[in-house]
Amino acid sequence: MAEMKKSWKFLVVLAILGGLYGAFPHIAARVIAGSSWQGVAPELTGDSLFYMTRAYRAIHGDIMGNPHYLTPYKNPSPSLTLVDSIEGIPYAFLPPFWAAALDTFLWNAIFALLLGILLLRLGFSRSMIILAWFIIATSMFRYMLRVGHTQIMFPYFLVFFILLLEAWRKDRVKTTGKHDALLLGLCAGLTPYLYTFLFQSVAVSLAVGVALAFLLRRRQLMRSFALSIGVMIAIATPNLFYLVGIMNFPGFGEAMNLMDGVRSHVPPPQIYFFGRWLLLLVAWSLALWLREARVERKKADAGKEEAAEPSLKDRVFTISVLSLVAFGVTLESIITGFDIFDPGYASWLVLLLLVLWSFPLWLREVRVARKKADVGKEEAAEPSLEDAVFTISMLSLGAFGVMMQMVITGIDIHTVGHINFFVLPLLLLGLVLFIGRSVRALFEKGFYAQKALLLLFLLVVAREIWSTIPPQFPHPYLNPSFYRSDSAGPQYVLRPAGNPQYIMPALQALRSLSGTQVIAAPEPLNAYIPLYTGQYVLFSYTDGGIYGAPDIVEIADRLFTSKLGQPLTREEVAEAYSHVEEVPNSLIAGRNELVRKLCAMVSRSPSCSTLVVAWPYSGDEEIDHPALFVYYQNIVRPNVVKYLLRFNVSQLVIDRRLPTPELLRGETPWYSDPYYAIYDVTQITR
Numbered sequence: 001m002a003e004m005k006k007s008w009k010f011l012v013v014l015a016i017l018g019g020l021y022g023a024f025p026h027i028a029a030r031v032i033a034g035s036s037w038q039g040v041a042p043e044l045t046g047d048s049l050f051y052m053t054r055a056y057r058a059i060h061g062d063i064m065g066n067p068h069y070l071t072p073y074k075n076p077s078p079s080l081t082l083v084d085s086i087e088g089i090p091y092a093f094l095p096p097f098w099a100a101a102l103d104t105f106l107w108n109a110i111f112a113l114l115l116g117i118l119l120l121r122l123g124f125s126r127s128m129i130i131l132a133w134f135i136i137a138t139s140m141f142r143y144m145l146r147v148g149h150t151q152i153m154f155p156y157f158l159v160f161f162i163l164l165l166e167a168w169r170k171d172r173v174k175t176t177g178k179h180d181a182l183l184l185g186l187c188a189g190l191t192p193y194l195y196t197f198l199f200q201s202v203a204v205s206l207a208v209g210v211a212l213a214f215l216l217r218r219r220q221l222m223r224s225f226a227l228s229i230g231v232m233i234a235i236a237t238p239n240l241f242y243l244v245g246i247m248n249f250p251g252f253g254e255a256m257n258l259m260d261g262v263r264s265h266v267p268p269p270q271i272y273f274f275g276r277w278l279l280l281l282v283a284w285s286l287a288l289w290l291r292e293a294r295v296e297r298k299k300a301d302a303g304k305e306e307a308a309e310p311s312l313k314d315r316v317f318t319i320s321v322l323s324l325v326a327f328g329v330t331l332e333s334i335i336t337g338f339d340i341f342d343p344g345y346a347s348w349l350v351l352l353l354l355v356l357w358s359f360p361l362w363l364r365e366v367r368v369a370r371k372k373a374d375v376g377k378e379e380a381a382e383p384s385l386e387d388a389v390f391t392i393s394m395l396s397l398g399a400f401g402v403m404m405q406m407v408i409t410g411i412d413i414h415t416v417g418h419i420n421f422f423v424l425p426l427l428l429l430g431l432v433l434f435i436g437r438s439v440r441a442l443f444e445k446g447f448y449a450q451k452a453l454l455l456l457f458l459l460v461v462a463r464e465i466w467s468t469i470p471p472q473f474p475h476p477y478l479n480p481s482f483y484r485s486d487s488a489g490p491q492y493v494l495r496p497a498g499n500p501q502y503i504m505p506a507l508q509a510l511r512s513l514s515g516t517q518v519i520a521a522p523e524p525l526n527a528y529i530p531l532y533t534g535q536y537v538l539f540s541y542t543d544g545g546i547y548g549a550p551d552i553v554e555i556a557d558r559l560f561t562s563k564l565g566q567p568l569t570r571e572e573v574a575e576a577y578s579h580v581e582e583v584p585n586s587l588i589a590g591r592n593e594l595v596r597k598l599c600a601m602v603s604r605s606p607s608c609s610t611l612v613v614a615w616p617y618s619g620d621e622e623i624d625h626p627a628l629f630v631y632y633q634n635i636v637r638p639n640v641v642k643y644l645l646r647f648n649v650s651q652l653v654i655d656r657r658l659p660t661p662e663l664l665r666g667e668t669p670w671y672s673d674p675y676y677a678i679y680d681v682t683q684i685t686r
Helices: 002-006 008-022 024-036 046-059 083-087 096-121 126-139 149-173 180-189 196-215 219-248 250-258 268-302 312-336 348-374 385-409 416-442 448-468 504-511 525-533 552-561 570-580 585-603 606-610 625-646
Strands: 518-520 651-655 676-680
Touching: 002 008, 002 096, 008 024, 008 096, 008 126, 024 096, 046 083, 046 096, 046 525, 083 149, 096 126, 096 149, 126 416, 149 180, 149 196, 149 219, 149 385, 149 416, 180 196, 180 219, 196 219, 196 385, 385 416, 504 525, 504 651, 504 676, 518 525, 525 651
Parallel strands: 518 651
Antiparallel strands: 651 676
16 A cells, blocks of 8 residues: 555556556547547547447436437337446537547546556556556557447456455455455446446356365455345345336336337347346355355364364366366367357456466465465565465456356357447456466476466467457558548448548538438438438348347348348348347257257267257247348348338438448438438338
8 A cells, every 4th residue: 555655646647657658549530530529539430430420429418328329129228327327427518429439538547557556566566557558458449449339448447456456365365355346346336227238247246156165275255256146146136126117017128118228129038047146156056055054063062273264275176277278268269169269258268377377477476475484584564475366367267257157058148249238358467467476487406397378378468469469450450541531332331330521411400400300321421410410310230239129020021121221132131130139040950060069079878869968049040031132132132111100200311332232222311421311211102
């Protein structure tokens, strides 16, 4: 703590530096492009702009709703999130560009500040902290640029990490505070309100902490983690009741709709998997606590003392189990053909390698600590490598357990991509915390097998971190042509976001409409409409707007309506429907087939042919793509106007660089410029 007080100026400078670095694209857009740049930020996708819209509307009173998203279904939000309200504060008094820039600056500054505090506590020098921050900030740059949940989740991860680290440290030095467990439980319990999809990883990490403390015979820490789980459950349970209520009680769901509670769709299996983790954690923690209490009573009766540190058996058992699990994951990746080092698959093996990497280093520090004790040296009060090892192990094994649950069942409330929000900072922190000790170990005498293992882990994790750094950064932002149109048309300028200077005239025209309008528009205009005009949009499947619904016909209607009567091939229909279904049947069938083959290889049993480990949401039958194609061609395509009106669409916007849809040929737009044309659907006669 004394080091924190002496370094407060350094931390302030680091926070400002972090904020400016994160907001660099916003700054570059204004400096390089000047007043001609009217957008929010380059490289913002339509999805990110929708997050900004939620923040904008939340701070103006629509706390629970998602006004830009028109849906015919009655499924309210899967989360009463706080993110929209928090991120929406700058939008109360600033225009969209400056509000987005301020949001990005503030959250990057908070992340840099928390990272500096963490590394100072771990004894890093200021120069090493700056270097570590630059590596981590560059690897996470594109995530922190996205206005929305990712900007908040990474600083939240550091807060959770620091609390876990302090829990291990305080238990080791016997200085645990009265309210430490409550604070940790509060932090974990707020997760579903911040970002529901990450609740599993946080909850399971605490359960792993209980198990680790039990194996290490640290009774007080185990009770502390169990209490934190209880607090977490108490705080998170209202969110669970909300989810169950909106799915099972029509009156409750309708009441939420009256309060603009519609945000997205969530299938019933997600409710089951969200709630069962709560019940599983309660049962697991209670069983471990009762067992430990029984062991304590037996020891008290026998008058035996407990060992002060883990035995060699504990260490060998832990490393052996982790090694076998790592081998199993490697085998799984070979069978499935997935590239485990592809960032899109969250690098499952790297998580385990990180844990395995840390344990040899911890054992080395245990040996050094013994030598210091022999010569009468005091142990430092700061968090030790042991504390960092167990903290990273909790989070890594917790996230890995959630991944394996998804592989086995095929259903999960947060996908592999969402788990990356925990995996990426774990890898980065592991690299920063362990690289120095690993390099020093390579130059020590003896322990050649351990040196080879450390070098392997160092190279593998470093390679994974290197793959996350944006290519050619920051050159594109400094190139004036990056902010101008090209011959491909506005929909392809600056990747999906487009150049707003060619979008603004159409937005001004839509803003002039009276009352609330529902607008069908192509990318990227559909992302800017709610943010700059306050109107509703018909959310097309290409934006990820369809998350599930009970009726296939309604899904097809909504999906095909977004195509505006354009001719479609059978392949396009099949591809479009694959975006709607949460877990495509082809993926389910492939996973089941792989499991059956593996079962036959191991057990040589004919019963493997009936083994099924995963089911899709809507049953196990195959999708009839030809039937959907016929339905579109015969029912939807000739009646596009009817389906547009069904979704209350009043205005239809087309990109003039693309072919005119059939239903608009011969019609006169009420607004037109070189890039966009706007039609009044109610005036279309066909």
